[in-house]
Amino acid sequence: MTNTRQPAGYSTLQIALHWIIAALVIFQVVFGEDIVPAFRAYMRDTEPTADDLAAADIHVWVGIAIFVLALIRLAARVTRGAPAAPAGESAAQKWVGIVTHVVLYGVILGMPITGGIAWYLGVEAFGTIHEIGKPVIILFVALHTVGALYQHFVVKSDVLMRMLRPERRGAA
Numbered sequence: 001m002t003n004t005r006q007p008a009g010y011s012t013l014q015i016a017l018h019w020i021i022a023a024l025v026i027f028q029v030v031f032g033e034d035i036v037p038a039f040r041a042y043m044r045d046t047e048p049t050a051d052d053l054a055a056a057d058i059h060v061w062v063g064i065a066i067f068v069l070a071l072i073r074l075a076a077r078v079t080r081g082a083p084a085a086p087a088g089e090s091a092a093q094k095w096v097g098i099v100t101h102v103v104l105y106g107v108i109l110g111m112p113i114t115g116g117i118a119w120y121l122g123v124e125a126f127g128t129i130h131e132i133g134k135p136v137i138i139l140f141v142a143l144h145t146v147g148a149l150y151q152h153f154v155v156k157s158d159v160l161m162r163m164l165r166p167e168r169r170g171a172a
């Protein structure tokens, strides 16, 4: 499934996608409520105002962009792989890292799907599930960020740097 040689670091593509997606997800969380008035109007069978519709369009298209980038990212993850967890981590630390990354992949793939079902098919329950995503994202991005900063400043591992500097070809 994954390649046999585990890479020593991430590729330029993986790093670029990580930070572009991170910025777009933060944008979606900060401005996510902008789509609510237009969605409410549709649910009540009334016409949203032009301003509400424009705000909704931004949310929808940024969300779709995240989905497409996340698919490319997942493909890169499966074909190229990811570096090993830092040496000396306890089983519990490794587990928290794996769960956090799986949840974050779930977010960048699952939020556009639930949002899309709510918006395009008009299923209110999916809007509610999508809304529950917001505190989940805040919690796990916070945990993820604290983990990255802890690795960098306390453990002094290369975990943060390897998400900033691509693996040098042939260096491994």
Ligand code: HEM
Residues within 6 Å of the ligand: 025, 028, 029, 030, 032, 033, 035, 036, 039, 040, 059, 060, 061, 062, 063, 064, 066, 107, 108, 111, 112, 113, 114, 115, 116, 117, 118, 119, 120, 124, 126, 127, 128, 130, 131, 134, 137
């Ligand atoms: C990773 C991508 C996405 C993130 C992080 C995200 C995040 C959010 C957030 C934070 C809210 C506001 C929740 C609240 O009011 O408490 C929201 C609402 C909403 N989003 Fe998204 N969204 C994403 C993608 C999408 C996409 C692609 C669509 C549609 C195609 C969409 C449709 C909606 C709808 C319809 C609502 C209103 C839900 C309701 O009021 O029940 N979202 N989103």
Ligand code: HEM
Residues within 6 Å of the ligand: 018, 021, 022, 023, 025, 026, 077, 082, 083, 084, 085, 101, 102, 104, 105, 107, 108, 141, 144, 145, 148, 149, 159, 160, 161, 162, 163
């Ligand atoms: C919405 C924001 C974010 C999302 C959705 C996200 C998602 C992810 C995912 C899914 C991975 C696993 C990559 C893989 O192995 O395939 C990852 C790795 C990583 N992220 Fe984030 N991330 C976000 C924000 C951040 C922030 C703010 C930081 C730093 C302060 C950060 C630092 C890192 C680092 C250092 C790694 C590499 C971990 C390792 O090599 O073991 N991320 N991120």
